[in-house]
Amino acid sequence: MADPLTTRRVPCPIAAHARQTPGAPAVIVGNEVVTYGRLDGWIEGVAAELRARGVKRGDRLALTGREDVDGIVRFWGALRCGGVVVVMSPRLPPAALRERLDTLGAIDIGAIPISWVEPADIPVFDLDAPAVALYTSGSSGTPKAALLTVGNLYFNAMGSFAAIPLGAGDRWVLSLPLYHVSGIGILVRAAWAGAAVVLPGKEALGELIARRKVTHVSLVPTQLLRLLEGGVRPDGLKAVLLGGSQIPGGLLERALAAGWPIHTTYGLTETASQVTTTRGGAGLDTLQTAGTVLPHRELRIDAAGEIHVRGEVRFAGYLTPDGLVMPFDAHGWYATGDLGSIDARGRLRVIGRKDNLFISGGENIQPEEIEEVMAQCPGVVRSVVVPVSDAVYGARPFAFLERDAAFAGEAALRSFLEARLPRFKIPVAFANWPEDAPAGMKPARRWFEERAGLMGNC
Numbered sequence: 001m002a003d004p005l006t007t008r009r010v011p012c013p014i015a016a017h018a019r020q021t022p023g024a025p026a027v028i029v030g031n032e033v034v035t036y037g038r039l040d041g042w043i044e045g046v047a048a049e050l051r052a053r054g055v056k057r058g059d060r061l062a063l064t065g066r067e068d069v070d071g072i073v074r075f076w077g078a079l080r081c082g083g084v085v086v087v088m089s090p091r092l093p094p095a096a097l098r099e100r101l102d103t104l105g106a107i108d109i110g111a112i113p114i115s116w117v118e119p120a121d122i123p124v125f126d127l128d129a130p131a132v133a134l135y136t137s138g139s140s141g142t143p144k145a146a147l148l149t150v151g152n153l154y155f156n157a158m159g160s161f162a163a164i165p166l167g168a169g170d171r172w173v174l175s176l177p178l179y180h181v182s183g184i185g186i187l188v189r190a191a192w193a194g195a196a197v198v199l200p201g202k203e204a205l206g207e208l209i210a211r212r213k214v215t216h217v218s219l220v221p222t223q224l225l226r227l228l229e230g231g232v233r234p235d236g237l238k239a240v241l242l243g244g245s246q247i248p249g250g251l252l253e254r255a256l257a258a259g260w261p262i263h264t265t266y267g268l269t270e271t272a273s274q275v276t277t278t279r280g281g282a283g284l285d286t287l288q289t290a291g292t293v294l295p296h297r298e299l300r301i302d303a304a305g306e307i308h309v310r311g312e313v314r315f316a317g318y319l320t321p322d323g324l325v326m327p328f329d330a331h332g333w334y335a336t337g338d339l340g341s342i343d344a345r346g347r348l349r350v351i352g353r354k355d356n357l358f359i360s361g362g363e364n365i366q367p368e369e370i371e372e373v374m375a376q377c378p379g380v381v382r383s384v385v386v387p388v389s390d391a392v393y394g395a396r397p398f399a400f401l402e403r404d405a406a407f408a409g410e411a412a413l414r415s416f417l418e419a420r421l422p423r424f425k426i427p428v429a430f431a432n433w434p435e436d437a438p439a440g441m442k443p444a445r446r447w448f449e450e451r452a453g454l455m456g457n458c
Helices: 013-020 036-052 069-080 094-104 150-163 181-193 205-211 221-229 251-257 367-374 410-418 445-454
Strands: 009-011 025-029 032-035 060-064 084-088 124-126 130-136 144-149 171-173 196-199 216-219 239-242 262-268 273-277 297-301 306-311 317-320 323-325 334-342 348-353 358-360 363-365 380-390 394-403 430-432
Touching: 009 013, 013 036, 013 181, 025 036, 025 069, 032 036, 036 069, 060 069, 060 094, 069 084, 069 181, 084 094, 124 150, 130 150, 130 181, 144 150, 150 181, 150 273, 171 181, 171 205, 181 196, 181 216, 181 262, 181 273, 205 221, 216 221, 221 239, 221 251, 251 262, 262 334, 273 297, 297 334, 358 380, 358 394, 363 367, 367 380, 367 394, 367 410, 380 445, 394 445
Parallel strands: 025 196, 060 084, 084 130, 171 196, 171 216, 216 239, 239 262, 394 430
Antiparallel strands: 009 124, 025 032, 130 144, 144 317, 262 273, 297 306, 306 334, 317 323, 334 348, 358 363, 380 394
């Protein structure tokens, strides 16, 4: 194959594998095995249907990120016809989902029928073509749609293989949601490697790993902790990619002692997933870092300690109603908002967020987003949301409220929030605004965080 870096083109991986090894497993769900040959025909059927409906290259096609065969077929079918797949979370309330569709002018393809059509030729992707838009909270408190190109996805996979080999016969379980870049990354890596994606179905994750001969799995620390506590053995596993949040003390030691093949990593939506990753067989000292930079990426730390990234995996920009916003400096660097350092061996250590974002059970939580919604609730005068420590999720949101006579009570507030936010963003508790809180135009967040900790809400 010609060098994609030179030609800026690459064959559709699923179509290529369908020609070379049509009977190889591509998707496994329960006892059903979908081969590359079958999957390719279904994908071509969706692409043909979209073309017949007038979909043109660059059109935005919305898809709820559900982990099932139909979702995978529609995802690849939309890419094959040149569409930009705007992946939505199924946890969004209907009103919020409709608002995002309208804002980006996206067409919902979740009900597009699936039929089997045999492709005449192997489709070719333009690496510089826009491919996927994923929402990320970023640092503003307002979710933003990060636009990834085909090349971002392709080169992220190619670089990942340098740390975690993947090939025909391997099986990577889709243990993370498709509306996260980590879930999309699993689909993309498996497709370009000719491996199989194992769908969760109704089986528990530990049972799935054992019964479906899983070789690779992506986990957040909470998932790994539950597997260890459940006595799940890592037999047959070649690699466990661990990321998503701070790793609780002692978890790595327990996992290594039990024989789990751990790889720690650092990545973000704006780089199509991984930026750094540890190699196989790394010891505890290395696993306590995020590893070294993978191929096709560059990373630097600025004078303020902020992590900057660029390279073939760096996203194209943020989609907005007014066009594409490209938050890069003159040399193409993207400032991530994360703080970190690089040691003498080139290993990245991530210190935390430059802003106020925190992570709960692998989910990004931006306090200002929750505060903005609460401000719309009758009776809430002002609020501040801070993280409190949690043994299972790492952190959970906690809210301080100033109320007036129109406030209808905590139950009414919870009902109001549940209609507008995913459940993991609902504060675990609400407290009265402290009389001794520091005055100022902006809340003293660290003061509130310390107060929440002293109140024992963890």
